[in-house]
């Protein structure tokens with residue numbers, strides 16, 4: 001919120017510059033006013049307008065000029081240019097939940113479906129289930145838009161657009177009504193929040209060399225086309241990346257409908273635009289919203305966060321929201337933390353892209369690469385540290401930084417370069433620097449060998465161990481040489497899936513009682529459709545990120561909605577979580593790159609998704625919108641805010657959650673176990689109804705914790721029947737940090753698995769809870 005510090009700074013500049021006009025130090029703010037209980041959109045618009053006029057000293061013109069958006073379908077509020085003082089005034093008005101700055105979000109940047117267990121083309125059926133109703137499922141993508149001509153969005157053989165769809169195909173630059181079809185049924189774009197910031201920031205530079213940007217839903221970035229085709233792309237026979245990974249590929253739900261909401265532009269995605277997209281998507285009638293984007297951690301309060309707000313109101317209306325956990329990779333960096341969102345971590349698949357490196361002494365090595373260039377003959381290999389040029393020290397040059405290499409020393413050679421751990425330096429750029437300095441190849445030494453990089457010269461990434469071996473060879477050889485070959489796709493060379501090193505990890509920094517991420521899905525080196533507007537005009541591209549993992553889960557949600565159209569967002573989420581696996585395909589516990597340590601729920605949530613099992617989960621943990629209210633009360637929201645957000649008569653007094661752990665979540669976290677703590681969960685039977693279906697509890701307790709489940713046996717007779725159980729945690733030994741286990745409800749054919757995460761804290765004065 002506006003701080004008095006900023007206001008004074010504004011006045012100071014005003015006086016200093018000797019201006020006599022009223023100083024307008026305006027920024028874009030989002031004003032969130034809670035739920036929309038069927039209020040008339042025109043009335044909301046008028047009300048917003050009155051609020052703006054009142055803070056603009058009665059000036060209707062100024063009020064109009066400051067207005068960017070009114071949110072009036074999914075929830076209430078508006079976005080406007082305001083001074084800090086005006087923002088402060090508005091935040092005190094009785095109907096306002098929160099006022100926050102228009103923050104910028106970034107994008108969380110085939111064969112993967114075979115790996116998940118959904119092989120076949122579009123006609124593929126999962127035995128026992130018909131997914132043909134996916135033609136009635138509409139997925140909204142909040143992203144960088146779409147390349148409508150891509151074969152992935154062809155509407156051949158698709159039935160007419162579902163009745164009741166209220167979206168539209170908005171015309172804009174290089175995009176009109178004719179670009180939508182029975183596959184791509186809606187396309188809108190949102191510029192106001194982005195352009196307002198562009199004007200504010202004088203340093204913004206419209207570099208003409210930058211890739212082209214379209215003022216329409218057309219994708220000039222590639223990210224939106226990639227995510228939409230991963231979730232719902234049609235079958236394409238000849239999908240490949242520069243000849244690599246050739247074959248047919250499709251999205252998870254190839255017959256589902258696509259609606260795009262373009263909110264992300266060259267410099268990112270702004271809150272005001274994201275909320276406008278949610279507002280429209282709710283009214284248009286989408287069934288799922290997929291967003292592969294988010295803030296860097298730490299995430300703020302739920303109702304000062306555009307994605308939390310938009311998704312809360314979407315989920316309250318039965319729309320499932322799927323998002324990515326983020327690419328920061330470190331402990332506690334997980335984002336998109338709200339319990340009503342499905343938050344997805346990224347794993348590898350069983351395909352790697354590797355290049356062979358032949359050393360002069362006959363030793364053959366392998367590195368990760370997407371470069372299809374190769375050296376025709378061996379060349380001298382040197383450490384980049386001895387190619388230092390200008391004022392650069394050998395140490396600096398060893399990282400192959402811009403201008404750090406001497407042309408005379410580099411020309412015609414293969415350079416061994418280093419990459420700083422977890423740095424954001426571009427690896428492609430390093431290959432450009434070596435190329436510019438006359439190098440013919442590059443071997444990059446990095447902790448993280450996960451992500452295959454499209455280097456501009458023959459090049460590959462090797463781990464630190466291999467890097468040391470190469471350096472020792474260089475040191476001890478008179479004429480060290482090497483030859484780097486073109487990258488190839490290799491299947492099954494390593495254990496898979498593994499959690500990708502960049503995938504952000506728990507614990508949840510906002511609500512430690514809620515496990516995040518929720519599940520893991522493929523996000524490493526994923527081939528999907530692309531925007532040919534950029535660079536090398538490719539139709540397909542390989543990308544890595546939790547951004548790529550998110551649409552894999554979106555596709556699975558679409559299949560679940562096709563088979564179980566009446567399930568709530570939380571039932572769908574529970575089905576995906578409780579059927580996920582914590583083992584890799586060889587049956588060993590899933591590991592985490594780059595160290596290869598054993599994974600835990602902070603890495604992968606409930607585990608790696610299994611769409612076939614998710615269609616028949618047996619039991620689900622369901623959550624009603626009322627439960628989310630109780631959750632919010634238990635985390636400290638007061639009655640006034642609760643009322644505004646939900647627009648009904650619920651009060652925190654009528655909500656009975658003792659702690660946020662009470663939420664009927666498909667995982668259980670006890671972040672501060674003193675001596676004893678109990679939670680109750682409710683399971684709903686969604687299996688094929690038969691006389692008696694018996695489930696038995698099996699517990700693998702976290703180390704040093706005793707877990708008692710009561711009752712240990714649940715008997716269900718009818719579809720939709722609910723049963724409660726209580727899990728009691730007792731600390732039997734003090735623990736250092738978090739410990740992990742799981743609870744499984746088993747019957748003959750299904751297993752319903754719930755991760756258990758506990759941190760014991762010393763019990764101090766009085767009795768523990």
Ligand SMILES: *[C@@H]1O[C@H](CO)[C@@H](O)[C@H](O)[C@H]1NC(C)=O
Nearest residue numbers: 171173174175176177178179
């Ligand atoms: C829409 O775009 C197509 C292709 O760019 C063009 O041929 C057509 O004339 C446009 N239609 C309208 C109504 O502008």
Ligand SMILES: *[C@@H]1O[C@H](CO)[C@@H](O)[C@H](O)[C@H]1NC(C)=O
Nearest residue numbers: 388389390391406407408409
């Ligand atoms: C590059 O290295 C060569 C050979 O050591 C040296 O003669 C030359 O001055 C260096 N050039 C620059 C720009 O440092």
Ligand SMILES: *[C@@H]1O[C@H](CO)[C@@H](O)[C@H](O)[C@H]1NC(C)=O
Nearest residue numbers: 468469471472473474475476
């Ligand atoms: C190679 O030589 C450099 C200096 O010449 C030295 O710093 C490095 O430790 C040596 N590395 C190996 C693996 O021998």
Ligand SMILES: *[C@@H]1O[C@H](CO)[C@@H](O)[C@H](O)[C@H]1NC(C)=O
Nearest residue numbers: 037643646647648649650651
């Ligand atoms: C809330 O309570 C008031 C007064 O008791 C009642 O008139 C109104 O219908 C209630 N609203 C809802 C949404 O239940």
Ligand SMILES: *[C@@H]1O[C@H](CO)[C@@H](O)[C@H](O)[C@H]1NC(C)=O
Nearest residue numbers: 680681682721722723724725
């Ligand atoms: C389960 O527990 C809830 C409250 O925690 C209670 O309202 C409900 O009646 C219980 N259901 C059964 C089947 O016991």
